[in-house]
Amino acid sequence: MKKHFYIDITKNNLCKSVQSVAKITMLIAASCFYYACNQNSSSSTETLSCSEFTIQNFSPISNWQEDSIVRKTIFLDYNNANSGFVIPSIKDVASGLFSLEFEVKNNSTKSQNLYYKIYYQNESYKFEEFDSISNTENVYAEENFYGSWENTATGFKKIVVNADNSFHKIEDAFRIIGNPRNEERYFHKGENNRWKRNPRIGNYSFMLVIATESDLKNIPEYIQKINKKNLPTGQADKEKFTSPYYFFNYGEGNSLKQTISSVSQTQLKIIAQPNLGGGIYVDDTRFNGEIDKSNFCATCGQDSNLYKNAPIQQFINYVDLSTKMDNIPVIADILKDNYSKMDYNWNRVFYTKDELIPTILQTSRHPCATVFSDPKEKKIVIKNPKTNYGEWKKESVGIITRHGLTYGKYRVKVKLTELLNKNNVWNGLTNAIWLITQGGGEWNNRRTCNKDGGYMATYWGGPNDKRVPAVDYTEIDFEILKTPPYCPNNAFPPVYKNPGDKNKNISSWNIPLPEEITNADGKITVACTNWDMACHEPKNFGVGCNPIAYQNQTFETHRWDHNYRALTEKKEENDDELFGGDYFYFEIDWRPTEIIWRIGAEPNKMRVVGYMNDKVTSIPNNQMLLIITQEYHNTKWWPGAPYSQDNLPFPLNDIPGEIYDLTIE
């Protein structure tokens, strides 16, 4: 017969739970293995012992997917998640808490106080806690996403275990929430903005630590209470968090004789898969002035339901005034109108300046007019709007997620517009799937850059921008357009002949593209970029073209100069394959020490098209949002591009793109 040790935990006042021990049901343990303390284990079925006590049947999330033991999965609940994700939500589990269970037996001859604590940690996107070179804690391990009781004032919870040679079942509860260390950095006006450090996606481990009263005294406060920082003696400026996973598995906690730390075999996989039919919210601060609400509807707008629950928002590109261009006065459907290179060549020569249309690249001024959320098919449709005489425009369109995350494998299933027509003329659009900083300033600063003054201070500044130790700007891109690779260096830039304007001599104006361009006529370039803000800290920081190997492939990274804020790899791919079919997958695998860009026809047929690691670039570690856009770029941003944006027509018809799925795992 088991005796149950109940802990009353309420959602609103977890700290009281430790005081609400009701009783301990004595357990008749049949048999157990005896281990010397300290016991570290990754088994939930094992029995772990030290001389003072024994534990068994540690089950960290016993009330979730009870049929699964090792691998459990939960999807993020985007409903009402503006203040941060909570795992589990009350939709997942009525109590909104995971049940924690384990059994403990007092091995001594008298009743004793034992102390336990549950820790959880994201394992998919973490730095290894142990640095095998220095034999100390990895300096970046403090960035790992780990937590414990929501109330960080609660340290180890006390249980009184009688010396009855029986196992006693302990039941407790906890949940995974944002800002688990309750860091002041994420507070605003006294309120804990847990959404500023949302739980990471991926696999979570659970570590139960039980200690005797004597050992508890040797567990530092900064381990007992995860909001506390370690202040090494004489190193006041190096105050830092210490990972409990490091402390108990590699550090001093590992040698505590009467302490058992047990990492459960059970792992919880958290996946984010926002419902794309769940609506699009409009943030009017993204639009200038009073906004036009005539296109608002149930699935796009500003009502309270969308505000609380829509996972997606309309994205408005930043418009740089340098994007002003004098465009040819041609309105055409490049994709459908058989628009040819000869058309391009004639149009770029035979219009006079006064016939050109001076415009700036535009973004929508009519929210919900160009983005649509389809609740039936759970998809989002975006469209670059057509243009009319007198209302010439090239208008970018896109959507952005509303909930920031750090790290994750972002995979989208999309059918974005084809970029080349059957004559392989570019339509001027750039299809982009990209991550951008959630912004916010200091709370969302990326890791300090400690070399040569730090990061370039601003995203938009020039090469003479000042350098600062920390910035909040981060960006990881897929940008897909018609432009040549920058590498190898010997082949760049292509030599483009200058056209003449003698209409009685075709060869004067109808200049062929160089062969390195025509050799890849049906291809577009997948540009994979990490905006590292020119932090010089990575060991192999470089400029120009530099090879980097990954899984039997060699990629060429490219950076223009030491102050250039982005590192790019380019790979030419077939436009028909990526955008000519029913759908295609794009994946940004953002990890703590590397970024991997993959594309493929199916999730199990992905291929790597870009790879970078922390040896060559500063990997972002702040919170970012995902954006999917069909953008008009100024081709001056893309040196060597064979088509110039101002010499491409305005769109005659809407140019749609569809987004079928976004999965982050």
Place this chain on the structure above:
Amino acid sequence: MNIQKKRFVVYFLIIIFAFSLAFLFLRKNNPATNDVASKTIVKQDSIVSITLLSEFFNLENNNESFASTEKALSGKQSCKLSSDIEFGISANKLLRDIPTYNNLRNISLKFNALFGKENPDALYVLSIDDAKGKNIFWDGKPIVFSKTTNWSESTLVFAVPSEFLNADNTITLYPWNRNKKMFYVDDIFVEYIGASIYSDRPANQSEKSNLFLDFETEAGFSNADNIKETSAHSGKRACDLSGGKEYGPTLNKKLLEFGSAYPKIISMSMWVYPLTDNSNAVLVASVINSKNETVFWEGKSTENEFFQKNKWTKISALFKLPIEKFNPEDVLGVSVWNKGKTDLIVDDIEIVYGESAPRRGEESKVDPISIYEKRFGPETNKPPFKTIWMEKQETGKELIAFRPNDIFLVGNFDADADGTDELLCVGKNKQAMFVYNTSKKVFQKVWENISTNHQLWNTDNIFMVTISNGKPSLVIQQKNKPLAARYSFDGKNWHKIGDQQIVAPPSTSVPINLFSGHFTSNKNQILKFDRTWRFDLKLMEDNSILGNIDFKGYPNDFNPKYYEFIKLVPGNFLSKDQTSLLVVMCNCADADFSGENCKQIEDLPFLPNSVQLYKISPQITQIITDKK
């Protein structure tokens, strides 16, 4: 010829004459604009003075305290100097904004002044400030007093010392009313004059900036000793730099060859075939001045790049040229330097000097904000114009043998009831007449010359259509005949019906043609075809341009406007009410082809010679009359 047709011919000739005059007139520069482009003022290929930049200030848009509406030479405003106003309008120019400012020598200032009774003893001042705003040069010249009560024009020339020609310096010109008297200044014309090379080449000569050197000849090179028959990337010859040879051929161009606008960049590529590992060939661009000093040098090397042995690999480079350091006599050279002295072959060097030439014409007057705010309204006869699409119609194959050199005459020659026009084609080897069969959608032959009278249908004759008693007849003026013969078509053949005095036909060499018809409505409309520069076809009604004509429905790239040699033949081929347009087009291999007659017709595979019929389809036409 009925009275209506006679009037038409007369109007037609008058309009052509008027357009010709207008064309010639408009070609002259009108200085009364705010910005005047650089213009050459002396002869070819010598170092001369040219206007690097000119500016005109009419003061109409000034609102400073000196702006006055009391007096004005032009417009409504001038610059008033008075007891309160000591300094007048300032013309400021950052040196870097003056093309090739390093060649600036003088500033010519032409202005108009209106004085009171008293000589103000004022000065016109040139000052130069450095980047920090500190004055580093000052010169003042007296404003010559005139007792006349009218505006008087004056010209002052300031010399600009070369030591102040720094890109960041600012030049300022202003009238200084040092005695605080009253006078007015208006219509100030400033010319920044520099030394450069005169060139009468057309503004857009950028095709001359492309060079491809395949080494099949040695022409133009220095250091050409190493060019020989060997393994070549193309052709038979290449530059062999094996055996320790360090320098390959060099192609030099004096900067004066580029006229006043030096290339700001140079793009180059070459193919390299290393015969050993670790090649180090450098593609070099350099500029050497007349003292043999290197003003600029930059190169791109195969070192550190993957240039595989025994394989052709291309190297490309683009260098920005610091043109502010250059002088006309400097030499821009492109060369190959075998720095590593390893064995290698190079071939097929491509050089592009500078960027694409700027487009012709003045800057667009369209306000981008008006577009953004959806309040753009087109101005009558000013671009941008709408596009009016003509859609291709089926024609069959009867006309494919005809070319723009041939003669095409249109009229309802058979006077049939449907009122549609016949098309008479007079070619060197074939003369035939066609009518469009609307049900079969083809031109069908209704007559062909089978007689042996080659003199009559000789294309050197003059053919005209005249209208007599409402019926068109054909007038043929043969060479050396005192009278022209008039012919009528009876439904089967042409018959002579009389003689008439010779009438001079409209000149075909006029670059602008006007075709009247009813292209979209029953109102009289005109197609204006201007081929002076590009294919420019506009539809006009009541002297207003309705839009630019473009074409749809043609196969591949066979858009009429892309052809080198075009003849447009309007006619009521498809119906009596709507004018359609037959386009006879081909390409021409004549080196000096002017657009009129082609000696060597060229059939290009990507743009085959063709005859196409177009009409404006109502469903794709959206013509909105201009608002103004």
